[in-house]
Amino acid sequence: MPVKPGPKRSLSEEAIVGAALKLLGERGGDAVSMRSIAGEVGVAPNAIYTYFPDKAAVLRAVVDRLVGEQSLDVFADRTVPWRRRIQEVALGLRARLLDHPGATRLLLGAPMDGPKALEFGERLLDVLAEAGLSEEDAARASYTLIVYLLGSIALEAAELDPAKPAPPEEERVAERRKGFEAVPAQAFPRTAASADVMAAYISTDQFLWGLERLVDGLVRG
Amino acid sequence: MPVKPGPKRSLSEEAIVGAALKLLGERGGDAVSMRSIAGEVGVAPNAIYTYFPDKAAVLRAVVDRLVGEQSLDVFADRTVPWRRRIQEVALGLRARLLDHPGATRLLLGAPMDGPKALEFGERLLDVLAEAGLSEEDAARASYTLIVYLLGSIALEAAELDPAKPAPPEEERVAERRKGFEAVPAQAFPRTAASADVMAAYISTDQFLWGLERLVDGLVRG
DNA sequence: CCCTGAGTCTGTACGCTGTACAGAGATCGA
DNA sequence: TCGATCTCTGTACAGCGTACAGACTCAGGG
Known part of the structure; x- marks a missing residue:
């Protein structure tokens, strides 16, 4: 392998992703631009293109970093019932992503295919196998769970x-x-009657309610 | 109510949404700009701001229109088992939205809160009540179903x-x-072993599989 | 040791975006 | 007919992603 000549890199992919994440948290999703990221790391805007092919790639890396921040140790802790383990990791990921409201828009624009997301999927498959699902069912169930997770968030x-x-x-x-x-209660009687419940869609309580029913459906099969 | 003076409007909200939808279908999501929409309806870009406060509002209206295109008659047809009715509507909405890949990005950026989406929710509540769910459970279940639907899509x-x-x-x-x-099969053995199933996540088959399990979980409660 | 060539970064520029602002023209009620 | 009011246009601004050309920095080969 020939070593590449040229000056030392003054940046790193991590530094760029870190800067993007910082901007995301402090000034919101719209504030994350190539120019602002470059400014944050003290470099000309185009320099980023040395590390990432385009902006979408940067954002994908940001998402993967966020996913990676969620510890997966809980998944492996067999002293805890597996349902509870799934709950905990799901809650953790949800909290982490809702902390960066701007990031979530990205999540579904480019699916989780980074290394951290792969790791997440693999560990989820472990748990589902432990729960007694066949290889195929576990794979399908893991996707269904991820759909629910990301959709909710x-x-x-x-x-x-x-x-x-x-x-x-x-x-x-x-x-x-x-x-x-x-x-209007006349046109939408049921919706109006359940307004209280619907307002609470956006809550940890509802999130867990749905997750529990989904898991029930998945293992009952 | 005083009638507002001024020249007749040369456009309508519907025409604008229609133009946006046309662009979306023909040239993709990135091609939907205020300028291109305005060009499509033969008007200066700013004229659109007479009808919508900003671009996001236009896109929300586009989404609501797409949702509205899905007929809800199936929901009311009691000769069909309710599970099958949910399936059919879900499949219809999925097909409709996947036909406009660009639109789907919008779907989750601004939630379904237009009139057509309200109608959809109300009819879904009807069906769930018919399935025997309590008012509260039906409300929660409807949200969970929508999460799954939109997340999958x-x-x-x-x-x-x-x-x-x-x-x-x-x-x-x-x-x-x-x-x-x-x-890499060493690092992610389960993922690699189930690669075939995973490739098929993106399929009608998997979509229905997950939907069925979810519905099972929801009515079992 | 210097030279070559590759890799990194900067300056500049293009075409595009959403939309604010001012004003022209049309149309109504009085 | 007058004035108010609404619709639409022209212009403009600040910002965007990123392509292009070139300057600089370095490692390895002669």
């Missing part, structure tokens, strides 16, 4: 201002209730 | 080129399998 994040940190859950629910109070 | 669409119409399902699965063949 995305729908929750959609209600958030991507430019600001997420307000506490109670506030978010209260805010949402106001929206449902405006629904 | 989003993850499928994420693999598609938003600038082109979707290729047939077989091609998409084959394309994906190539990606999984590159997964």
Whole structure:
């Protein structure tokens, strides 16, 4: 392998992703531009193209980093019932991603295919195998779980201002209730009658409710 | 109510949404700009701001239109078992949205809160009540179903080129399998072993599989 | 040791974006 | 007919992603 000549790199992929993540957290999703990232690491905008082919690649790396921040040790801890382990990891990932409302938009734009996401999938398959699912069922179930996870988080994040940190859950629910109070009860009787429940869609409680039913359905099969 | 004076409007919200939808289908998501929409309806770019406060509002209306294109008559047809009715509507919506890969990105950026989406929710609540769920459970279940629906569609669409119409399902699965063949089997044995199943995540078959398990979990409760 | 060539970074530039602002023209009620 | 009011246009701004050309920095071969 010939060593490549040229000056030492002044940056690293990690530094770039870190800068992007910092901007994401502090100034929101719209503030993450090639120029702002470059400014953050003290470099001309185009320098980033030495490390990533385009902006989408940077964002994919950001998402993978966020996913990677979620520890997967819980998955392997056999002293805890496997359902609870899935719950914990799901809750952790959800919290982590909702902390960066801007990031969630990215999540579904480019699917989780980074190394950290692969690792996540593999560990999830471990747990599902442990739960007694066949190889094929485990694979299908893992995808279904990821769909639910990302879908929930995305729908929750959609209600958030991507430019600001997420307000506490109670506030978010209260805010949402106001929206449902405006629904005309004649045209949409059921929706209006369940407005309280619907306002609480955006809550940990509902998230776990759905997750539990889904897991039930998956292992019952 | 005083009638507002001024010249007759030369456009309508519908015309604008229609133009956006046309662009979306023909030239992909990135081609939908205020300028291109305005060009399509033969008007200066800013004229659109008379009808919509900003671009996001246009896109929300586009999504609602797509949702509205899915007929909900099936939901009400009591000669068909309710599970099958949910299946059919879900499949219809999925097909409709995957036909516009660019649109799906929008779906989760701004949640379904348009009138057509409300209608959809209400009819879904009807069916779930018919299935024997309590008011609260039906509300929660409907949200969980929507999460699954949108999550599935989003993850499928994420693999598609938003600038082109979707290729047939077989091609998409084959394309994906190539990606999984590159997964190192030592580090990710389960992932590698299930590569075939995973490639088929992006398929009607898997979509229905997950939907069925989810519905099972929801009504079992 | 210097030279060559590859790799990294900068400056500049292009075409595009969303949309704010000012004003022209059309149309109504009075 | 007048004035108010609304719709649409022209222009403009700041920002975007990124292509291109070139300057600089270095490692290895002669």
